[in-house]
Amino acid sequence: MHADDWLADSVQSSSPLSVSQLTLLIKNDLENKYPDVTVEGEISNCKVAASGHLYFSLKDDQAVLQAVMFRRDMLALSFVPRDGMKVWARGGISVYAGRGQYQLIARTMRAAGLGDILAMLEERKQKFAKEGLFDQDRKKQIPAFPERIAVVTSATGAAIRDIIHVLRRRNPKAHIILLPAAVQGEEAAASIAARIRQANQWSIADVLIVGRGGGSIEDLLPFSEEIVVRAIAESRIPVISAVGHETDWALSDYAADLRAPTPSAAAEMASKDLGLVQKEIEHFETVLAQSMRQIIEHARQRLSLVSPRSMESMLVRRHMLLMQRFDTATEAIEQGMRSKVDAFSHRIALAASAIELSNPKAIMKRGFSIVRKSAEIIRSAEMIKPGEEVHISFYRGEANASILSAQAEDARSKNDEGL
Structure with a gap:
C-alpha cells in the first residue's frame, strides 16, 4: 500500500497518528498543492550559512513565513538580499519535519517594485553612454596631494562625518569645504547639481566628492538623475562618486572620474596618507645617506691605494698609449696618401700616352x-x-x-x- 493511501486510511480510522505520520501527510499535501508560488514580503532575519545557503523570513503586517534559498540559486541573484528589503520570492512550499514548520524553498527572487526603476535606469544609462558621458578619455586624474577637498552631501548625514574623520587622519593639512545639499527627495537632484556647478564656477576645490550614505535604490535615485549626471560630466574639477555602500550604484558612478565604494573610501582616494609619505621620505633619506657613505668610503679606499709614483706611471702609460695610437694613425694616413698619389700618377701616365698616340705629328x-x-x-x-x-x-x-x-x-x- 502507498504511504499516502496508508495515511489516508489512518486518518479515517480511529487509530491515532504519530507526529511523524501527520507531519508527512501535511508535507505531501502542501508540496503537491503549492509546488510553484510567488510570495511578496519583507525580508527579516537574513543570514548566509557556512554552506552558502541563505536563510531568511518573509513577513507582512500579519504573518511570517520561513524561507531558504540554496547556494546554487543564490549565485544567480542580481542583488544582495538585506533585512528590510521588500522582495518577490518564487518557489515551492515544503515542510521541515525536524522543526515541524512549513517554509518556502525559494528558487528565484527579485526586489519588489524595482523592475520599472531598473528598466528606467538602464535606458538612461544607455542614453548617456551613447552621448559619450561615460567615455574613459573624459576621465580626469585625481591629484595626489589636493590642498582643498570639497564635499557635496548632506550636512547632517553620516557620510560627511566619515569623510572628515578619514581626511583629518590621513591629511590634516587639506582644507575640507562642505557644500551642503539635499540627497533624498524631489529637490535633491537639483540641489546636488547646483552645488557641483557652484564649485566649478568659483574653482573652490582641487577635487570634489559627491555622495551620501547607504539606502534603498529609491533613496539613491537623485544621483542617477540627468541633471546630476551632466553636472558631473561637465565638471572641470575631478569628481569622485561615493554613493551608498559597496553594493549600491548610481549613474553618477559612471560619469565621475573615479568611483568609490563608500564615502570613507572616497576620502582615502582623495588624499594620500601624509604619515606614510613622511615615513617613506625618511626611509629614502636613510637609504640615500647610507649609499653616499658607502660611495665615499669606497672612493677613499681607492685613493689610499694610489701613490704619486703610481699616478705618474699610469699617466706615462696613458701618454705612451695615446702616442702609439697617434703614430699608427699618422702612418695609416701617409700610406693612404701615397696609394692615392700612385693611383693618380698611373692615371696621368695613361692619359698622356693616349694623348701622344692621338698627336698627328707622331703619326x-x-x-x-x-x-x-x-x-x-x-x-x-x-x-x-x-x-x-x-x-x-x-x-x-x-x-x-x-x-x-x-x-x-x-x-x-x-x-x-x-x-
Missing part, C-alpha cells in the same frame, strides 16, 4: 703625310683631278705638287682583278 713621324687642296684635306683620289695643284705636309717640311693622274679605289680594284 707623320712614321712616314705619313697630309695632302691638301687649298685648305681641304684630301682623303680620297676622287677628290682630285689630273692637273690640279696640291700641298703636301711632311713630318719635316712641305712641298707643292701637280697631279698627273688620279685613280679611284674602285677602278684600281678592278685593274687588280684583271691582273
